[in-house]
Amino acid sequence: xxxxxxxxxxxxxxxxxxxxxxxxxxxxxxxxxxxxxxxxxxxxxxxxxxxxxxxxxxxxxxxxxxxxxxxxxxxxxxxxxxxxxxxxxxxxxxxxxxxxxxxxxxxxxxxxxxxxxxxxxxxxxxxxxxxxxxxxxxxxxxxxxxxxxxxxxxx
Numbered sequence: 680x681x682x683x684x685x686x687x688x689x690x691x692x693x694x695x696x697x698x699x700x701x702x703x704x705x706x707x708x709x710x711x712x713x714x715x716x717x718x719x720x721x722x723x724x725x726x727x728x729x730x731x732x733x734x735x736x737x738x739x740x741x742x743x744x745x746x747x748x749x750x751x752x753x754x755x756x757x758x759x760x761x762x763x764x765x766x767x768x769x770x771x772x773x774x775x776x777x778x779x780x781x782x783x784x785x786x787x788x789x790x791x792x793x794x795x796x797x798x799x800x801x802x803x804x805x806x807x808x809x810x811x812x813x814x815x816x817x818x819x820x821x822x823x824x825x826x827x828x829x830x831x832x833x834x
Contacts, residue, residue, distance in 0.1 A: 685744070685834035686736055692747055692827035693732020696725040696754075699820060706813070712806060715799040716775050717761040721817055724754035728824070741832040748828035755821035761814035764801045775801030 703722055706712045714722075728750040735743035764771035799805075804812045811819070 682739065682834050685739075685831050688827050688831035688834065689732050689735045689744060689747070692744075692751070692824050692831060693729050693735075695820065695824045695827070696728035696732070696751070699817065699824075700725040700729065703813075706806065710806075713799050715801040715803075716772060717757060717764065717801045717814070718799075721754050721757045721761065721814070724750040724757070725821075728754075728828075735831075744828050744832035748825045748832065751821045751825035751828055755818045755825065758814045758817035758821060761801060762812065762818060765804050765812055765814060767802065771801040 700722055703714070703718070703725075707714055728747050731743055731747045731750060735747065761771075763769050764775065806813055808816070
C-alpha cells in the first residue's frame, strides 16, 4: 500500500511544477511575453518533475521523490543563473545576448510571409513583481518545491 502522506507531498510538489509551467505558458500565450533561451531551459526540469510525480504516485520509495527534488533544484539553479544575467552580475549564454541574424537564410529575411521573430535577450527583465523577476520567482518557488520533494522522500 502506498504512503498517503508521501503521495500528498508528491502531488503537491508535482502540482506546483505543473502550475509554474502553466504560468510560464500563460505569460507566453496570453500575456504575449516571449521566453528567452534561459526561460525555456527552466521549463524542462518542471516538466520532468511533473512526470516524476505521476510515476511516484504509483511507485513507492524515496528514489523518485529524490529525483523530483533534483529536478526542482535544477530549475532553481538555471533560474539563479538567469537572475545573475538579468542583474548583469555575469555574462549570459551567447544565444541570450546575441542580436545576430546568423542561421536565418536570406530568402527568409526577404520573404514577408515568413516570421523570423525577435531575439529575446536573457539580460532584459520582461516582468517583475515586488522587484523580483520571473526567473527570481522561479528560484524561490522551486526551492520550496524541492523541500516538499525531500519531505516526500523521507516518508
